[in-house]
Amino acid sequence: MGLVVQKYGGSSVADAEGIKRVARRIVDTRKAGHEVVVVVSAMGDTTDELIELAEQVTPIPSGREFDMLLTAGERISMALLAMAIKTLGFDAQSFTGSQAGVITDATHNKARIIDVTPGRIRSALDEGNVAIVAGFQGVSQVSKDITTLGRGGSDTTAVALAAALGAEVCEIYTDVDGVFTADPRVVKKARKIDWIAFEDMLELASSGSKVLLDRCVEYARRYNIPIHVRSSFSGLPGTIVSNDNPNKPEGGEMEQAIISGVAHDTSEAKITVVGVPDKPGEAARIFRAIADAEVNIDMVVQNVSATSTGLTDITFTLPKTEGQKAIDALNRVQDGIGYESLRYDDAIGKISLVGAGMRSNPGVTATFFEALSEAGVNIELISTSEIRISVVTRAEDVPEAVRAVHTAFGLDSDTDEAVVYGGTGR
Amino acid sequence: MGLVVQKYGGSSVADAEGIKRVARRIVDTRKAGHEVVVVVSAMGDTTDELIELAEQVTPIPSGREFDMLLTAGERISMALLAMAIKTLGFDAQSFTGSQAGVITDATHNKARIIDVTPGRIRSALDEGNVAIVAGFQGVSQVSKDITTLGRGGSDTTAVALAAALGAEVCEIYTDVDGVFTADPRVVKKARKIDWIAFEDMLELASSGSKVLLDRCVEYARRYNIPIHVRSSFSGLPGTIVSNDNPNKPEGGEMEQAIISGVAHDTSEAKITVVGVPDKPGEAARIFRAIADAEVNIDMVVQNVSATSTGLTDITFTLPKTEGQKAIDALNRVQDGIGYESLRYDDAIGKISLVGAGMRSNPGVTATFFEALSEAGVNIELISTSEIRISVVTRAEDVPEAVRAVHTAFGLDSDTDEAVVYGGTGR
Numbered sequence: 001m002g003l004v005v006q007k008y009g010g011s012s013v014a015d016a017e018g019i020k021r022v023a024r025r026i027v028d029t030r031k032a033g034h035e036v037v038v039v040v041s042a043m044g045d046t047t048d049e050l051i052e053l054a055e056q057v058t059p060i061p062s063g064r065e066f067d068m069l070l071t072a073g074e075r076i077s078m079a080l081l082a083m084a085i086k087t088l089g090f091d092a093q094s095f096t097g098s099q100a101g102v103i104t105d106a107t108h109n110k111a112r113i114i115d116v117t118p119g120r121i122r123s124a125l126d127e128g129n130v131a132i133v134a135g136f137q138g139v140s141q142v143s144k145d146i147t148t149l150g151r152g153g154s155d156t157t158a159v160a161l162a163a164a165l166g167a168e169v170c171e172i173y174t175d176v177d178g179v180f181t182a183d184p185r186v187v188k189k190a191r192k193i194d195w196i197a198f199e200d201m202l203e204l205a206s207s208g209s210k211v212l213l214d215r216c217v218e219y220a221r222r223y224n225i226p227i228h229v230r231s232s233f234s235g236l237p238g239t240i241v242s243n244d245n246p247n248k249p250e251g252g253e254m255e256q257a258i259i260s261g262v263a264h265d266t267s268e269a270k271i272t273v274v275g276v277p278d279k280p281g282e283a284a285r286i287f288r289a290i291a292d293a294e295v296n297i298d299m300v301v302q303n304v305s306a307t308s309t310g311l312t313d314i315t316f317t318l319p320k321t322e323g324q325k326a327i328d329a330l331n332r333v334q335d336g337i338g339y340e341s342l343r344y345d346d347a348i349g350k351i352s353l354v355g356a357g358m359r360s361n362p363g364v365t366a367t368f369f370e371a372l373s374e375a376g377v378n379i380e381l382i383s384t385s386e387i388r389i390s391v392v393t394r395a396e397d398v399p400e401a402v403r404a405v406h407t408a409f410g411l412d413s414d415t416d417e418a419v420v421y422g423g424t425g426r
Numbered sequence: 427m428g429l430v431v432q433k434y435g436g437s438s439v440a441d442a443e444g445i446k447r448v449a450r451r452i453v454d455t456r457k458a459g460h461e462v463v464v465v466v467s468a469m470g471d472t473t474d475e476l477i478e479l480a481e482q483v484t485p486i487p488s489g490r491e492f493d494m495l496l497t498a499g500e501r502i503s504m505a506l507l508a509m510a511i512k513t514l515g516f517d518a519q520s521f522t523g524s525q526a527g528v529i530t531d532a533t534h535n536k537a538r539i540i541d542v543t544p545g546r547i548r549s550a551l552d553e554g555n556v557a558i559v560a561g562f563q564g565v566s567q568v569s570k571d572i573t574t575l576g577r578g579g580s581d582t583t584a585v586a587l588a589a590a591l592g593a594e595v596c597e598i599y600t601d602v603d604g605v606f607t608a609d610p611r612v613v614k615k616a617r618k619i620d621w622i623a624f625e626d627m628l629e630l631a632s633s634g635s636k637v638l639l640d641r642c643v644e645y646a647r648r649y650n651i652p653i654h655v656r657s658s659f660s661g662l663p664g665t666i667v668s669n670d671n672p673n674k675p676e677g678g679e680m681e682q683a684i685i686s687g688v689a690h691d692t693s694e695a696k697i698t699v700v701g702v703p704d705k706p707g708e709a710a711r712i713f714r715a716i717a718d719a720e721v722n723i724d725m726v727v728q729n730v731s732a733t734s735t736g737l738t739d740i741t742f743t744l745p746k747t748e749g750q751k752a753i754d755a756l757n758r759v760q761d762g763i764g765y766e767s768l769r770y771d772d773a774i775g776k777i778s779l780v781g782a783g784m785r786s787n788p789g790v791t792a793t794f795f796e797a798l799s800e801a802g803v804n805i806e807l808i809s810t811s812e813i814r815i816s817v818v819t820r821a822e823d824v825p826e827a828v829r830a831v832h833t834a835f836g837l838d839s840d841t842d843e844a845v846v847y848g849g850t851g852r
Contacts, residue, residue, distance in 0.1 A: 016482030050502065056442030057506045058513040065512070068520050069505035072498040076476065079495035080483045086491070087484040094494050099570070144525075 002168040003125070004029055007039040007135065007158035011175040012232035013077050014044030022173075022232060023084035026130055030090055035125045037165060039135045039158040040081055042073025063108030067137070067148045071096070074134035074154075082132045092130040095120060097137035098146065101164075102157060104138035110150030111138060113157075113219075116164035133161060152213030159216050163223035170220065171228045172212065178229050178238030179204065179211050181261040181411040186399045189412035193239045193260060200260040200354050201241045203388040206298075207352030208265025217241065259355035259364070259409045264402050266349040266395050268298060269323045270381070272315040273330065275340025283314055285337050286330070293329035295322045299350075299383040299390065311340070315381060317392065320346050348380065349398035352390040353405060365389060371408035377401045428594040429551070430455055433465040433561065433584035437601040438658035439503050440470035448599075448658060449510035452556055456516055461551050463591060465561045465584040466507055468499025489534030493563070493574045497522070500560035500580075508558045518556040521546060523563035524572065527590075528583060530564035536576030537564060539583075539645075542590035559587060578639030585642050589649035596646065597654045598638065604655050604664030605630065605637050607687040607837040612825045615838035619665050619686060626686040626780050627653075627667045629814040632724075633778030634691025643667065685781035685790070685835045690828050692775040692821050694724060695746045696807070699756065701766025704738040711763050712740060712756070719755035721748045725776075725809040725816065737766070741807060743818065746772050774806065775824035778816040779831060791815060797834035803827045 006026065013019050022040075029036050050069050054061045061069075078094040085092035101117035124131045135154025138147050149156055155172055162170035179201065180190040196204070198221035205214040211229055220227050220241065230238030240246065276282050283302065290297060298317045318326055323344060330342055351372075358364045368389055372379060377400065381392035393401055406412060432452065439445050448466075455462050476495050480487045487495075504520040511518035527543035550557045561580025564573050575582055581598055588596035605627065606616040622630070624647035631640040637655055646653050646667065656664030666672060702708050709728065716723060724743045744752055749770060756768055777798075784790045794815055798805060803826065807818035819827055832838060 016479060019483055053442060053502070053506055054509060057445055058509040060513075061509045062512050065505040065508040065518075065520055068508075069502055072501040072505075075498040075501065076479070076495055079491040079498075080479055082491040082494070083480060083484040083487045086488050087486075092491075094491055 003035040003037065003165055004169055004171060005037045005039065005158050005162040005165070005167045006171045006173060007154055008041065008081075008173045008232055009154065009175070010041040010044050010047070010077075012173055013040060013081065016080070019043075019077070019080050019084050023081060023088055025173075025232065025235065026081075026085060027088045027090050030130060034168075037121060037125070037131045037133060037161055037167070038081065039133050039154055039161065040074060040077050041135050041154045042070075043077045043080075046073040046076065064145055067108050067146050070148050071134065071137045071146050074136060078132045078134050082130075085130055085132075090130060091128050092132055093124045094132040094134070095124070096134050097157065098139035100131075100133040100161065102133075102138035102160065103141050104147045104149065106140040106143055106145065106147065108145075108147055111140065111147035113138060113149065113160050114141060116160050118161060118164050121161070121165065133157065152215050155213060155216035156219055159219045159223075159225055159227065162225045163219070167225065169226045169228050171230060172216075173230060173232035174211060175231065175233065176211060177231045177234060177236055179209065179241070179261070181259075182402055182406045183209070183264065186264065186402050187262070187406045187412075190261075190406065191411060191413040194237075195240045195242070195245045196260050197245070197356065198241060198243060199387060200356060203352070203354040203385065204261055204263045207263035207354060207388065207390060208267070208350060209261070209263045212241070258357060259353065259411065261354055261411065262402050262405050262409075263352045263354060264349060264398050265352075266398055267319055267321075268317045268348065268350060269320045269344060269346035270315060270317050270348050270392065271323070271326060271330075272313055272343040272345075273339050274313050274343060275309075275311045276314055277338055278310050278312040282337060282339075285333065286314060286339075289329045289333045290316075290318075290326055293325050295326045295329065297326075299381055299392065301381050301383065317348070317350065317381070347395045348392050349395040349401075350390055350392050351398060351401045351405060352388055353409070354388045356387055358387055358389065367408055368405060371404045372401055375400050375404035377404070429461040429463065429591055430595055430597060431463045431465065431584050431588040431591070431593045432597045432599060433580055434467065434507075434599045434658055435580065435601070436467040436470050436473070436503075438599055439466060439507065442506075445469075445503070445506050445510050449507060449514055451599075451658065451661065452507075452511060453514045453516050456556060460594075463547060463551070463557045463559060463587055463593070464507065465559050465580055465587065466500060466503050467561050467580045468496075469503045469506075472499040472502065490571055493534050493572050496574050497560065497563045497572055500562060504558045504560050508556075511556055511558075516556060517554050518558055519550045520558040520560070521550070522560050523583065524565035526557075526559045526587065528559075528564035528586065529567050530573045530575065532566040532569055532571065532573065534571075534573055537566065537573035539564060539575070539586050540567060542586050544587060544590050547587070547591065559583065578641050581639060581642035582645055585645045585649075585651055585653065588651045589645070593651065595652045595654050597656060598642075599656060599658035600637065601657065601659065602637060603657045603660060603662055605635065605667070605687070608828055608832045609635070609690065612690065612828050613688070613832045613838075616832065617837060617839040620663075621666045621668070621671045622686050623671070623782065624667060624669060625813055626782060629778070629780040629811065630687055630689045633689035633780060633814065633816060634693070634776060635687070635689045638667070684783060685779065685837065687780055687837065688828050688831050688835075689778045689780060690775060690824050691778075692824055693746060694743045694774060694776060695749045695770060695772035696741060696743050696774050696818065697749070697752060697756075698739055698741040698769040698771075699765050700739050700769060701735075701737045702740055703764055704736050708763060708765075709740060711759065712765075715755045715759045716742075716744075716752055719751050721752045721755065723752075725807055725818065727807050727809065743774070743776065743807070773821045774818050775821040775827075776816055776818050777824060777827045777831060778814055779835070780814045782813055784813055784815065793834050794831060797830045798827055801826050801830035803830070 104111035226242035530537035652668035
């Protein structure tokens with residue numbers, strides 16, 4: 001009967017009814033004898049409304065003030081949730097990120113947690129309270145300014161508190177029943193995954209699965225905090241993300257590839273730097289320019305140099321939202337590097353197959369490409385890791401490609417599931 | 427070219443346009459060479475919306491959580507205002523009550539300021555910033571919990587910061603042009619007052635004038651901080667509240683009564699305790715019972731005892747909202763005190779005439795009663811102070827009574843003014 005950290009997303013607390021439902025779920029956990037720390041996001045569309053207000057006031061909001069503004073959202077939801085729990089006869093106290101001891105660096109809008117000092121949370125628990133903590137926010141170590149953690153920040157807050165408090169498990173409540181073998185909006189026969197290893201979840205997350213973000217999974221893996229992703233609506237058991245499968249299969253299957261799922265992502269664009277002189281250091285200069293512009297890139301492919309010209313092409317993918325920044329950065333260094341031209345393409349999609357034992361089971365790659373080929377999907381880029389194969393295709397081919405791969409690996413369930421994805425990713 | 431504290435109410439920052447208008451006004455003050463500290467309320471109806479949300483979640487919100495909830499409002503307005511100022515090319519930083527060093531006691535929902543330690547504000551000013559501070563909120567000294575200051579809290583925040591920082595003046599921006607000789611919604615010919623002494627303003631405020639609350643005026647008087655009440659829309663000079671009239675009249679008039687204005691209040695009720703034994707200590711027991719119920723009372727009148735019965739009546743006025751609490755408290759002590767019955771009447775109104783030199787000018791009282799009599803207004807209670815006469819009448823007589831008194835004392839302006847009162851009193 002240890003400590004449980006529960007995180008509820010914006011869609012779970014979208015209105016007063018949602019807040020009351022979440023309060024009942026928390027109280028049930030408390031009644032079962034657990035100490036409970038709750039991390040909560042802003043209600044429904046609050047964050048979007050605040051962003052819109054900022055846009056009405058200024059074209060370029062200051063980072064510090066933008067964080068001050070956005071953190072009002074969690075303040076509202078956490079106070080209301082604490083009130084709702086008290087109405088059910090249990091003690092509860094709400095805490096801002098700062099009060100909860102979430103210490104970050106000073107990078108406004110996407111701060112990183114550098115320490116968690118949950119003294120007030122521990123005291124509140126010792127006094128019999130449920131502790132409600134604002135997700136997504138912290139306070140900078142030196143300047144004591146309010147910061148926000150960026151995308152996935154509330155999940156990361158929950159995992160960080162779970163680690164600092166030595167929690168048994170970190171439950172991430174969302175509006176879906178768990179992690180699926182593919183996006184159920186695309187693949188009707190997608191199955192809920194009962195257990196998945198941290199590594200596989202990391203690859204799924206970085207390949208476009210939106211249920212958990214890689215940042216939060218990375219944190220949980222580092223501190224070995226099991227995550228339980230589950231629905232705040234159904235209350236059913238969801239997906240456990242941890243080191244050890246609690247229901248490990250008995251013998252026999254240990255050397256077989258275990259496919260976790262198929263992820264896809266249509267939020268990226270592709271930039272090809274055409275005609276790069278094929279000599280040492282050129283690629284480095286390109287990616288230094290991109291890095292200096294603070295653009296995160298994903299896949300990178302360099303074609304074989306055409307020996308007759310001494311020129312090569314370098315292609316990489318990146319979030320569409322950072323496309324303009326990357327192109328500006330590359331334009332500035334064109335003369336220095338001497339490449340010929342840039343090609344930008346944002347009508348692409350990425351399909352990734354994730355699973356353990358893939359590299360040592362050559363049949364996996366073959367089956368993957370065959371499935372795509374039979375579905376008539378053309379492959380533009382390929383990238384692989386120990387437990388993942390990703391390909392880039394035309395964006396319009398993505399749904400068909402995901403379904404084909406899902407079926408080819410025997411992931412289809414026997415029944416059509418009816419679930420809807422959502423959430424703000426905050 | 428000293429330090430100016432400016433306070434903007436919710437109606438001044440009701441939307442993005444309002445915030446931008448306020449930002450321009452702040453920047454104008456900055457350009458004139460002043461250091462500027464701004465205290466801001468929540469936008470428009472934000473507070474009411476948050477209260478409604480709380481009501482949807484729980485019938486009795488916890489004080490601590492209610493404060494946590496409400497303080498989200500100022501967080502939004504102050505961050506947006508800081509952004510808007512930066513867009514105009516000036517540096518600005520926003521601060522919560524806690525960050526600004528507003529230290530209070532632990533009485534949630536109506537905390538009192540016990541200290542102001544504005545170190546971060548001073549530093550921000552030294553670095554060339556406009557400092558934006560959340561009104562209405564602070565942090566409790568011992569438990570470090572977020573508190574709110576209750577009605578008039580933002581004005582009090584502004585005056586307290588002005589005192590702690592040694593400001594030249596505290597400008598209270600509102601949606602009217604200043605303090606008027608009567609409520610312009612009732613008296614069309616009400617005139618704006620250019621200057622009024624702290625004492626007179628205190629009497630006006632406690633007699634029903636809603637432009638400034640007595641709490642804020644009391645604070646300003648104690649630290650001798652001049653208040654300038656003015657419109658954030660027109661930008662015209664408003665009303666100066668201070669110790670010394672900057673335009674003191676030359677000779678001659680010094681001993682004459684100077685009438686400041688006529689205030690009225692229809693938010694009170696009247697309770698009469700009928701048949702109280704006329705012996706020492708009975709009144710004390712009644713008012714101890716009222717005080718223990720934390721009910722604030724206003725006027726108190728005891729009728730002359732009817733010697734034949736040895737019984738007397740005690741009447742007092744109090745906010746209507748506290749009527750039930752007071753009656754409950756009195757019912758509980760009826761057996762101990764032995765009074766006969768209670769009479770409750772909430773259809774009353776109070777009209778007050780405020781001005782210096784009133785007591786020593788008997789003509790003032792006479793003129794006051796004559797005016798009411800000619801207007802056919804019946805007087806139910808009378809109470810006076812050194813600089814005020816108040817009477818209680820039927821509520822429906824109030825508008826006519828105010829106009830009659832205003833005219834009788836020569837306060838009518840030559841032109842009809844067109845102004846509208848408003849604001850949340852926060």
